[in-house]
Amino acid sequence: MSALTGIIPILTIPFDADGRIDEDSLRRVVHFELEGGIHGLGVGGFASEAYKLTDQERIRCAEIVAAEVAGQVPLIIGLAAGSTEAAIEQAHVYSNLHPAALMTLPPNTMNNDEMSLMEHYIALGSVSDVPIMVQQSPQIQAYAHCQLSTEHLAQIAKHAPSVQYFKIEGPGSARRINALRGRVSDDVRMFGGVGGISLREELEVGAAGLLPGVGFNEFFVDVWAAWAADDKMRVDDILLRAQPLIDAVSGFGHEFSLHARKYLLKRAGIIAHDTVRRPT
Numbered sequence: 352m353s354a355l356t357g358i359i360p361i362l363t364i365p366f367d368a369d370g371r372i373d374e375d376s377l378r379r380v381v382h383f384e385l386e387g388g389i390h391g392l393g394v395g396g397f398a399s400e401a402y403k404l405t406d407q408e409r410i411r412c413a414e415i416v417a418a419e420v421a422g423q424v425p426l427i428i429g430l431a432a433g434s435t436e437a438a439i440e441q442a443h444v445y446s447n448l449h450p451a452a453l454m455t456l457p458p459n460t461m462n463n464d465e466m467s468l469m470e471h472y473i474a475l476g477s478v479s480d481v482p483i484m485v486q487q488s489p490q491i492q493a494y495a496h497c498q499l500s501t502e503h504l505a506q507i508a509k510h511a512p513s514v515q516y517f518k519i520e521g522p523g524s525a526r527r528i529n530a531l532r533g534r535v536s537d538d539v540r541m542f543g544g545v546g547g548i549s550l551r552e553e554l555e556v557g558a559a560g561l562l563p564g565v566g567f568n569e570f571f572v573d574v575w576a577a578w579a580a581d582d583k584m585r586v587d588d589i590l591l592r593a594q595p596l597i598d599a600v601s602g603f604g605h606e607f608s609l610h611a612r613k614y615l616l617k618r619a620g621i622i623a624h625d626t627v628r629r630p631t
Contacts, residue, residue, distance in 0.1 A: 357390030358389050358390050360392060360398075360562070360563055360564060360565045361563070363609075364401075367624055376624075379622065381420065390572075392424055392427070393562060394426070395428050396486075398608075403628040417450075427484065427562070435471045438455065439479075455483055457472070457494070457497040462496060463497070466503075473511045478513075483516070484517065484518055485507060487520065505534035516542065519531065519542070524552075541558050542559055543558050543561050554578055561575075564601070567593070570590075600612060613626070
């Protein structure tokens with residue numbers, strides 16, 4: 352399997368007016384993004400409101416997306432567990448859907464120290480048959496205390512064979528990506544997030560791509576193509592036009608971004624309702 356690269360959106364999970372998963376709308380979102388030329392798709396992240404879903408709902412959404420994608424592009428599935436044992440079990444369940452990677456948040460239920468979190472990832476990455484993407488998202492308050500140092504992240508990559516990717520987002524993402532790239536092998540890849548707010552800076556320091564939300568990824572696909580062609584003037588021109596929209600959607604916090612993206616998708620006729628699960 353080739354390494355992940357490029358623009359890989361994390362899918363919105365649409366709900367009906369009563370907060371139930373709207374499976375037909377979810378399928379439309381998948382095909383909307385595929386038709387836009389993205390390089391992969393993800394489900395089960397913050398943008399999917401995974402933290403508001405039951406365990407069975409998370410599995411069901413992943414099953415739907417995997418069936419619709421059907422190998423057209425690589426699939427990333429998000430994983431979040433409160434213990435190492437639970438994370439290993441989740442990884443086993445999701446491996447049946449043949450994802451290209453499992454995007455894994457650290458356990459955040461207690462004030463785990465860096466050594467404990469490093470050992471968690473090494474244990475998971477030592478047994479998973481699926482490549483692991485370690486997610487660092489300090490901009491999300493519930494995970495701010497789970498940020499690991501460059502040294503600890505590098506040790507995870509060194510000792511856990513399945514850890515092949517890092518999603519580094521939030522304040523200072525480009526600086527943190529740059530620091531980590533200097534401590535890991537060249538085949539370990541870094542991705543940015545937070546809706547692409549810092550994409551230009553992240554590309555400059557060698558990010559392998561971006562994991563944004565959905566809704567207007569044609570801009571990011573064009574940026575990626577221009578960057579691959581070493582046309583930095585075109586990159587800057589695209590971002591100059593797109594940055595006001597990027598900032599408006601992703602610059603006011605995560606929950607605001609959920610509402611903004613669903614509003615855009617509903618207005619475009621892709622989803623039936625713009626419901627965001629409560630509390631919001």
